[in-house]
Amino acid sequence: MRVETCRWTPGTGWRTERSSGARRADLVIYFGSHQALRCGARFAELQAAWPGARLIGGSATATILGGDLDEQSVVAVAVSFAQTRTAVAQWDCVTHADSRACGAAVGRRLAAPDLAGVFVLADGRSVNGNSLTAGLNDVLAGACPVTGGMTSSPSDQPTALAGAGAPPAPGVVAAVGFYGSAIRLSSGRACGWDSFGPRRRITRATGNVLFELDDKPAAELYERYLGDEIEEDSAAGVIFPLLMSPPDQPEHAMVRAVLTMDRDSGAMTFAHDVPAGWMARLMRGNVDRLAMAAADAARQVRDGLPDRIAGDRLSLMVSCAGRFRLMGQRTVDEIAYARGELGPDAACLGFYAFGEIAPAGGSGLAELHNQTMTVAGLAETEC
Amino acid sequence: MLNPVHRLLAHQLSRATRTDGEIDLPGLLAMVDLAYAEADRDRQRTDRAALVMCEEMEQLNADLHKMAHHDALTGLPNRAYFCEVLMRQLALAQRDGSPIAVFCIDFDRFKNVNDTLGHQAGDLLLRQAADRMRAAVRSCDTIGRIGGDEFLLLQTAVSQPQLAAQLAERLLERLAEPFDLDGHQAFIGASIGIALSPLDGSQVDELIKHADIALYRAKTSGRRQFCFFKHGMGVRLRERRTMEQAIAHAIADKAFSLAFQPVFGGDHYRDVAGFEALLRWPHPGQAATPPDQFIPIAEETGLILPLGTWVLESACREAVSWPAPWRIAVNVSPRQLGSSDFATQVADILRRTGLAPERLEIEITETVLIQDADVATQVLRRLKQLGVRLALDDFGTGYSSLSYLQRFPFDKVKIDKSFVQSLTDNASARAIVGAILAMCRQLGLEVTAEGIETGDQLAQLHSQACDQIQGYLLGRPIAWQELGDFVARQVAGRVAALEPG
Numbered sequence: 001m002r003v004e005t006c007r008w009t010p011g012t013g014w015r016t017e018r019s020s021g022a023r024r025a026d027l028v029i030y031f032g033s034h035q036a037l038r039c040g041a042r043f044a045e046l047q048a049a050w051p052g053a054r055l056i057g058g059s060a061t062a063t064i065l066g067g068d069l070d071e072q073s074v075v076a077v078a079v080s081f082a083q084t085r086t087a088v089a090q091w092d093c094v095t096h097a098d099s100r101a102c103g104a105a106v107g108r109r110l111a112a113p114d115l116a117g118v119f120v121l122a123d124g125r126s127v128n129g130n131s132l133t134a135g136l137n138d139v140l141a142g143a144c145p146v147t148g149g150m151t152s153s154p155s156d157q158p159t160a161l162a163g164a165g166a167p168p169a170p171g172v173v174a175a176v177g178f179y180g181s182a183i184r185l186s187s188g189r190a191c192g193w194d195s196f197g198p199r200r201r202i203t204r205a206t207g208n209v210l211f212e213l214d215d216k217p218a219a220e221l222y223e224r225y226l227g228d229e230i231e232e233d234s235a236a237g238v239i240f241p242l243l244m245s246p247p248d249q250p251e252h253a254m255v256r257a258v259l260t261m262d263r264d265s266g267a268m269t270f271a272h273d274v275p276a277g278w279m280a281r282l283m284r285g286n287v288d289r290l291a292m293a294a295a296d297a298a299r300q301v302r303d304g305l306p307d308r309i310a311g312d313r314l315s316l317m318v319s320c321a322g323r324f325r326l327m328g329q330r331t332v333d334e335i336a337y338a339r340g341e342l343g344p345d346a347a348c349l350g351f352y353a354f355g356e357i358a359p360a361g362g363s364g365l366a367e368l369h370n371q372t373m374t375v376a377g378l379a380e381t382e383c
Numbered sequence: 384m385l386n387p388v389h390r391l392l393a394h395q396l397s398r399a400t401r402t403d404g405e406i407d408l409p410g411l412l413a414m415v416d417l418a419y420a421e422a423d424r425d426r427q428r429t430d431r432a433a434l435v436m437c438e439e440m441e442q443l444n445a446d447l448h449k450m451a452h453h454d455a456l457t458g459l460p461n462r463a464y465f466c467e468v469l470m471r472q473l474a475l476a477q478r479d480g481s482p483i484a485v486f487c488i489d490f491d492r493f494k495n496v497n498d499t500l501g502h503q504a505g506d507l508l509l510r511q512a513a514d515r516m517r518a519a520v521r522s523c524d525t526i527g528r529i530g531g532d533e534f535l536l537l538q539t540a541v542s543q544p545q546l547a548a549q550l551a552e553r554l555l556e557r558l559a560e561p562f563d564l565d566g567h568q569a570f571i572g573a574s575i576g577i578a579l580s581p582l583d584g585s586q587v588d589e590l591i592k593h594a595d596i597a598l599y600r601a602k603t604s605g606r607r608q609f610c611f612f613k614h615g616m617g618v619r620l621r622e623r624r625t626m627e628q629a630i631a632h633a634i635a636d637k638a639f640s641l642a643f644q645p646v647f648g649g650d651h652y653r654d655v656a657g658f659e660a661l662l663r664w665p666h667p668g669q670a671a672t673p674p675d676q677f678i679p680i681a682e683e684t685g686l687i688l689p690l691g692t693w694v695l696e697s698a699c700r701e702a703v704s705w706p707a708p709w710r711i712a713v714n715v716s717p718r719q720l721g722s723s724d725f726a727t728q729v730a731d732i733l734r735r736t737g738l739a740p741e742r743l744e745i746e747i748t749e750t751v752l753i754q755d756a757d758v759a760t761q762v763l764r765r766l767k768q769l770g771v772r773l774a775l776d777d778f779g780t781g782y783s784s785l786s787y788l789q790r791f792p793f794d795k796v797k798i799d800k801s802f803v804q805s806l807t808d809n810a811s812a813r814a815i816v817g818a819i820l821a822m823c824r825q826l827g828l829e830v831t832a833e834g835i836e837t838g839d840q841l842a843q844l845h846s847q848a849c850d851q852i853q854g855y856l857l858g859r860p861i862a863w864q865e866l867g868d869f870v871a872r873q874v875a876g877r878v879a880a881l882e883p884g
Contacts, residue, residue: 198443329394
């Protein structure tokens with residue numbers, strides 16, 4: 001497997017950052033700012049550069065290439081495989097309501113006896129990520145690792161973009177499947193947030209909208225914790241994610257990020273579903289601990305790949321837009337820590353998402369996370 | 384590996400380096416400023432979160448303390464906290480000699496609200512009642528809820544018992560007003576027992592116990608009353624509770640039995656018309672407990688319900704073997720008739736025993752009709768639909784409201800024995816009996832006279848054409864063990880020797 005990476009910036013256009021020497025590519029994965037991708041020109045340029053390759057990518061509030069973080073550019077990796085086959089699937093006009101059916105349809109499209117892994121991207125504003133992963137699990141049932149994320153966009157955009165084999169567009173679920181016995185796909189995830197304060201019960205919630213914790217308006221609680229910051233930004237709640245778990249299964253904890261708060265109605269919208277009856281605790285991020293968690297995720301990937309591989313290794317990082325928001329300029333720390341574990345020779349590409357998809361520890365079923373750094377490692381083995 | 388600060392600077396430097404290799408110094412400095420601002424904000428967030436969490440934990444502690452000391456439904460102090468307050472007040476009272484009163488308050492018909500309107504309505508009622516009581520007392524008095532519909536009240540500075548009586552009257556008045564439970568009106572009323580300190584005790588448990596005894600007395604002497612504790616009440620209460628327990632055990636042990644008193648009719652009252660079932664509580668080797676000692680207590684405690692069912696079923700089972708058209712009359716208490724499924728229960732018993740409905744006669748007294756005429760009407764109509772006969776017992780002793788005879792579907796009236804016993808020497812009694820008989824004839828009702836003990840009484844009733852008679856003169860109650868012989872003799876046409884009473 002050979003990889004070549006390149007970056008497009010508004011001032012300078014495309015520039016190769018890492019060359020593989022390969023003259024062709026089977027697969028191109030790209031992430032970029034909503035503004036740079038929405039016209040379709042970047043897609044056309046990438047397709048022209050690697051005419052035979054399948055393209056999959058989407059919009060992001062920030063991208064990762066190597067050790068760099070950027071909010072304006074488009075980053076891409078072109079992969080040529082020695083033995084591995086790939087297939088892409090795209091589903092258009094997906095809504096919250098049909099997300100599960102779409103997940104199942106994508107799963108059916110990609111399913112094959114030698115399917116070794118799936119990387120999936122979906123419009124993080126239009127598609128219900130919980131339902132999408134449930135649909136994928138309905139068909140694939142944890143038989144192979146599924147990784148990926150919900151594409152993101154700035155707050156003034158009502159949708160986010162994704163595409164596979166076509167220019168990135170809103171409302172799309174895009175996926176690529178890897179086939180054959182040579183390909184290895186490993187994954188890792190860690191969040192690094194610390195839960196604190198009393199355990200609370202989610203007493204009123206509908207879908208991803210939370211109204212009450214312990215029979216008291218949730219927004220009031222967040223207002224107390226946020227102080228003046230809430231005056232400046234209705235999405236300030238993102239700095240206090242919620243750790244939630246079924247009442248009798250504290251080990252199945254998941255993190256949920258705050259998207260918006262409506263102080264008049266007391267409603268808080270989360271990135272994904274917040275089931276009533278579950279237990280919840282507030283979480284607080286310490287920049288150092290968040291960054292260190294990225295190293296944990298990268299270590300899991302490194303340990304999951306075989307020692308003897310043929311050619312290059314590729315690491316796809318999908319981290320949460322909420323982490324970026326909290327860590328600010330120090331977000332580069334988490335990329336640096338992760339790269340430190342992956343090694344200088346690993347090609348790294350990634351983006352900041354509205355939801356991260358990674359397999360669950362025990363069952364291998366796809367799970368949707370928030371406020372988490374997930375890393376997927378790709379490599380081909382020597383035969 | 385670079386440390387975080389160096390790494391951040393390197394990143395900023397790379398971003399501030401233009402494509403020509405020159406560094407954009409103002410841009411770099413702006414980025415450094417931003418990094419400091421971000422670090423400051425992060426610290427502030429951490430500090431604020433720690434502060435708010437501490438406040439939350441303090442609040443949680445305060446809530447836990449309140450939960451441990453207060454009743455969650457009404458917000459009133461619970462038993463433990465009430466006792467704590469009472470103990471403090473008793474200590475103060477002992478020091479400055481100021482008397483205090485402890486009230487034990489219990490609602491009279493709270494269970495009905497819970498049963499008919501549900502627990503939510505019951506909870507709403509308790510909250511409203513708590514608010515009314517709070518409004519009726521001074522701020523220095525303490526009300527506590529000790530469970531269910533029981534409340535305790537501590538009144539301080541009770542210089543004379545009259546002050547406690549006034550407060551009790553005020554509370555009874557407020558609690559007797561209707562409660563609006565989400566559109567349903569409920570009337571409950573309460574009973575109150577009062578113990579005074581130092582007169583009735585100076586210890587917490589002692590005072591509460593004495594107030595509770597007084598409450599029991601208030602309840603048994605008619606509801607919606609208050610009663611002060613008096614020494615000696617406790618002994619009677621204990622006796623009463625012993626009786627309650629004994630009744631419950633006797634029901635479980637099947638220690639009750641039935642006796643059957645014959646009712647005669649026909650020409651010169653020679654024919655047996657049926658029997659009245661009478662409840663007996665025998666004790667081997669000892670005197671039986673008289674019914675007037677245990678039936679009122681069974682009625683009050685609700686034990687009459689299982690006991691009444693047993694009587695009804697046993698009587699029907701016995702009667703089914705008698706020759707038709709002999710009937711069995713069974714007395715039914717207000718509590719039984721007040722239960723809306725009583726008619727269903729009767730129907731089930733008739734089906735199980737195979738007794739024809741027209742051979743069962745349910746005897747009720749006027750008291751039943753006075754207590755809850757609406758329910759009684761419904762139940763009596765359903766019984767009538769089953770084909771069961773209805774008799775109004777002890778007629779003439781209570782209100783003797785003639786309208787009952789019109790409103791309710793009775794088949795028979797039983798003239799109380801007090802009139803029968805005065806028949807021969809009291810002209811008024813004769814006139815009353817005559818009037819009852821005339822009226823019943825007009826209304827088409829059968830009449831049975833009870834308590835016939837002499838031949839003169841028998842002759843009088845015969846001359847006034849009374850339909851049936853019952854009394855020691857013609858037949859004493861017969862124990863069920865001997866009933867078989869009696870019935871056999873009757874069937875064989877050998878009329879039993881009539882022993883004068």
